[in-house]
Amino acid sequence: MDLGLENKKILIVGASKGIGRGIAVGFASEHCRIVALARTAELLAEVKQEALQKGAVSFDYEVRDIMDCDTKALARELMEKYGEFDVVVHNVGGSLVSRNHLGGAEEWNHALKFNATAAIDMNSVLIPPMVNRGYGKVIHISSISAVMLRGNPLYASAKAFLNAYVTTVGRQLAPTGVTLCSVMPGAVAFEGSYWDKFIKEGHPRVEDFLRHHQAINRFGTPEEVADMVLFLASEKATFMPGTNIPVDGANM
Numbered sequence: 001m002d003l004g005l006e007n008k009k010i011l012i013v014g015a016s017k018g019i020g021r022g023i024a025v026g027f028a029s030e031h032c033r034i035v036a037l038a039r040t041a042e043l044l045a046e047v048k049q050e051a052l053q054k055g056a057v058s059f060d061y062e063v064r065d066i067m068d069c070d071t072k073a074l075a076r077e078l079m080e081k082y083g084e085f086d087v088v089v090h091n092v093g094g095s096l097v098s099r100n101h102l103g104g105a106e107e108w109n110h111a112l113k114f115n116a117t118a119a120i121d122m123n124s125v126l127i128p129p130m131v132n133r134g135y136g137k138v139i140h141i142s143s144i145s146a147v148m149l150r151g152n153p154l155y156a157s158a159k160a161f162l163n164a165y166v167t168t169v170g171r172q173l174a175p176t177g178v179t180l181c182s183v184m185p186g187a188v189a190f191e192g193s194y195w196d197k198f199i200k201e202g203h204p205r206v207e208d209f210l211r212h213h214q215a216i217n218r219f220g221t222p223e224e225v226a227d228m229v230l231f232l233a234s235e236k237a238t239f240m241p242g243t244n245i246p247v248d249g250a251n252m
């Protein structure tokens, strides 16, 4: 299938490892121009090497912490340096297992910022030029926790908020030619992931989790999530604005 992504300019926020790295390598294989952002320069340099080998037309990276900067200013700076983006993927987020759901607004604001509002703040700068051009794809990485509402309450709630943002704002944007959507992974494992340690230890939690919560009876891979992101970014997904798409191994 020709995805029509060749030469597209892609911004991936959170691209140094895990699902974000899989997404970067996926766009590289489609011969895209990639700008990758994360906090760890060494990891980004590794992704760059792999992406160029896989066929990226160009690969630039920015070492930034989106929890510790003015995200609107960051988005403006990225557009000044690289021009307008065709596709933006917001991948930063996480399960917040160390956070206290009985904490106050600072805990909840952290969860919302990490999983949704830092990206939304960037969108306030990145999306208007897309609307003016009548073209753009903005894809958030949500989680199936957003609909199952299991796991850490801060995480599930923040992702549910993100899904509501995607649905409601996605509908507003639909007539403009800009697609705003999300992918909701189930549990994904990779070197260094939350589940990786338990898998390597042969921990009984793994079998228990898979049997009760992931009908496919295995973890997903970053590539399986990336494939859906690529499809949503492509010219084949022209009738899907405002959607939150599960890629979850039949999570239950």
Ligand SMILES: NC(=O)c1ccc[n+]([C@@H]2O[C@H](COP(=O)([O-])OP(=O)(O)OC[C@H]3O[C@@H](n4cnc5c(N)ncnc54)[C@H](OP(=O)(O)O)[C@@H]3O)[C@@H](O)[C@H]2O)c1
Pocket: 013, 014, 015, 016, 017, 018, 019, 020, 021, 037, 038, 039, 040, 041, 043, 064, 065, 066, 067, 068, 091, 092, 093, 094, 095, 141, 142, 143, 144, 184, 185, 186, 187, 188, 189, 193
């Ligand atoms: N893994 C799963 O099972 C799973 C399931 C459902 C949904 N998801 C969602 O998928 C997304 C990726 O998950 P993952 O497991 O691949 O996460 P991960 O391994 O923690 O990777 C997150 C990426 O974001 C970057 N990042 C983290 N904090 C950042 C910050 N403050 N500023 C800039 N970059 C930052 C990380 O790089 P640096 O550390 O170098 O900054 C990394 O590239 C998240 O939104 C997560 O909620 C994951």
